[in-house]
Amino acid sequence: MPEAISHMLEPHSALYLDTRPHVITEGSGIEVRDEDGQSFVDGVAGLWSVTLGYSEPRLVEAATRQMNKLPFYGSFNHRTNDVALALAADLVDIAPIPMGKVFFGNSGSDANDSAIKFARYYHWSQGRPERRKIISHSCGYHGTTLAAGSATGLPHIHHGFGLDTGDFLSAHCPNPLHPSSRGMSESEQVDWLMEDFENLIEEAGPETVAAFISEPILGAGGLIIPPAGYFARLQEILARHDILFIADEVITGYGRTGSMFATTEFGLSPDIITTAKGLSSSYLPISATLVGERVSAALAEGSKQIGTFGHGFTYSGHPVPAAVARETLAIVRERDIPGHVRDVAPHLARGLDKFRGSEAVRDVRGHGLLGGVEFDAAAVGREPGQLGQAVLRAAKERGLLLRAMGDTVVFAPPLIITGEQIDDLMERFTAAYHDVV
Numbered sequence: 251m252p253e254a255i256s257h258m259l260e261p262h263s264a265l266y267l268d269t270r271p272h273v274i275t276e277g278s279g280i281e282v283r284d285e286d287g288q289s290f291v292d293g294v295a296g297l298w299s300v301t302l303g304y305s306e307p308r309l310v311e312a313a314t315r316q317m318n319k320l321p322f323y324g325s326f327n328h329r330t331n332d333v334a335l336a337l338a339a340d341l342v343d344i345a346p347i348p349m350g351k352v353f354f355g356n357s358g359s360d361a362n363d364s365a366i367k368f369a370r371y372y373h374w375s376q377g378r379p380e381r382r383k384i385i386s387h388s389c390g391y392h393g394t395t396l397a398a399g400s401a402t403g404l405p406h407i408h409h410g411f412g413l414d415t416g417d418f419l420s421a422h423c424p425n426p427l428h429p430s431s432r433g434m435s436e437s438e439q440v441d442w443l444m445e446d447f448e449n450l451i452e453e454a455g456p457e458t459v460a461a462f463i464s465e466p467i468l469g470a471g472g473l474i475i476p477p478a479g480y481f482a483r484l485q486e487i488l489a490r491h492d493i494l495f496i497a498d499e500v501i502t503g504y505g506r507t508g509s510m511f512a513t514t515e516f517g518l519s520p521d522i523i524t525t526a527k528g529l530s531s532s533y534l535p536i537s538a539t540l541v542g543e544r545v546s547a548a549l550a551e552g553s554k555q556i557g558t559f560g561h562g563f564t565y566s567g568h569p570v571p572a573a574v575a576r577e578t579l580a581i582v583r584e585r586d587i588p589g590h591v592r593d594v595a596p597h598l599a600r601g602l603d604k605f606r607g608s609e610a611v612r613d614v615r616g617h618g619l620l621g622g623v624e625f626d627a628a629a630v631g632r633e634p635g636q637l638g639q640a641v642l643r644a645a646k647e648r649g650l651l652l653r654a655m656g657d658t659v660v661f662a663p664p665l666i667i668t669g670e671q672i673d674d675l676m677e678r679f680t681a682a683y684h685d686v687v
């Protein structure tokens with residue numbers, strides 16, 4: 251069956267299977283359709299990212315208008331295009347805390363690589379070149395390029411790729427279900443995590459650590475919501491050691507949690523915020539790294555020493571994705587998408603709550619339009635990871651696409667979803683669960 255074989259090196263896929271992937275060919279609203287003509291509710295918005303759904307005409311028009319006017323002009327050597335400049339101003343305007351400048355890239359991975367490089371450059375320009383180490387969580391996901399992949403904690407992202415393990419340090423996952431913290435109250439758990447974090451810094455040598463990077467809610471690591479008070483305490487430690495804080499808002503930015511940025515909701519004061527996905531509702535690739543005053547001033551100072559700032563991509567500030575991002579932000583504000591998320595999130599919470607206490611369910615968690623059901627595969631005699639996959643297959647049969655991280659099935663639908671559509675999504679999921687368990 252030669253026509254059944256994929257010639258594409260498929261990302262994050264079991265390449266050894268060498269079978270035809272599930273091929274999506276059309277999308278409308280919160281639904282997609284595959285090459286066999288079957289429709290699915292998209293419970294994960296593509297890759298947590300198609301926030302405005304699959305048929306927003308204003309985004310298509312914005313791209314077309316810009317294509318006709320100026321399809322490309324880059325941003326090197328102090329020459330750029332009007333759209334990139336305007337988008338940077340928009341982002342500084344809506345940033346959750348005062349931000350100095352914005353750097354544009356194409357993906358969440360390159361936004362995080364950029365943030366990591368900026369943190370090192372910051373310390374270098376201040377006369378501390380030995381501050382190179384980066385701390386991240388063992389369950390954090392920051393992408394797969396060399397630096398972002400090194401900061402990603404998940405083992406399969408590291409194995410075989412020779413990523414940097416020397417300068418990247420791994421902090422405990424702030425998972426309330428962590429076996430070592432069983433029986434602890436939330437505040438006891440935070441104490442325990444802080445002690446561990448301090449020890450990690452002491453062992454590494456505080457004078458060698460450049461930055462700590464974390465998602466406000468850890469998505470691909472299994473939808474982990476850190477215990478209350480976690481970030482406040484962590485930020486005190488970072489400030490005490492002059493370690494920069496990078497908030498990875500690639501999933502949470504632009505409305506998903508019910509705020510424009512989760513930074514506001516979680517009381518964070520990051521030096522750098524990385525964003526992508528929802529910035530353009532994924533209609534075109536673009537990332538934005540928001541850089542605080544202190545760091546952007548140091549980048550300028552460093553570039554003075556060298557004569558230029560040696561970082562940037564051909565497509566940094568590409569005018570077409572930038573135009574789509576400007577239109578996305580306009581829609582998000584006009585329609586108050588964060589407010590809509592707050593209005594409909596209780597439908598997701600109610601649907602998830604019904605799974606609490608179920609035989610094969612270890613935990614249920616959610617925030618805004620992010621949700622997760624963590625299964626206990628062993629409780630129903632299955633190998634770890636198998637129950638999540640089995641429920642995904644059953645959900646697909648029922649016209650629902652979801653993703654699983656191990657045995658945690660995650661929900662991140664397009665943010666335009668209505669309360670009734672969430673109820674329908676959860677009914678399909680419940681039926682799929684009962685097909686399997």
Ligand code: PLP
Nearest residue numbers: 357358359391392393465500501
């Ligand atoms: N950061 C977070 C929190 C993510 O979830 C992802 C991707 O899912 C990334 C970074 C990497 O983004 P990309 O796949 O666009 O490189």
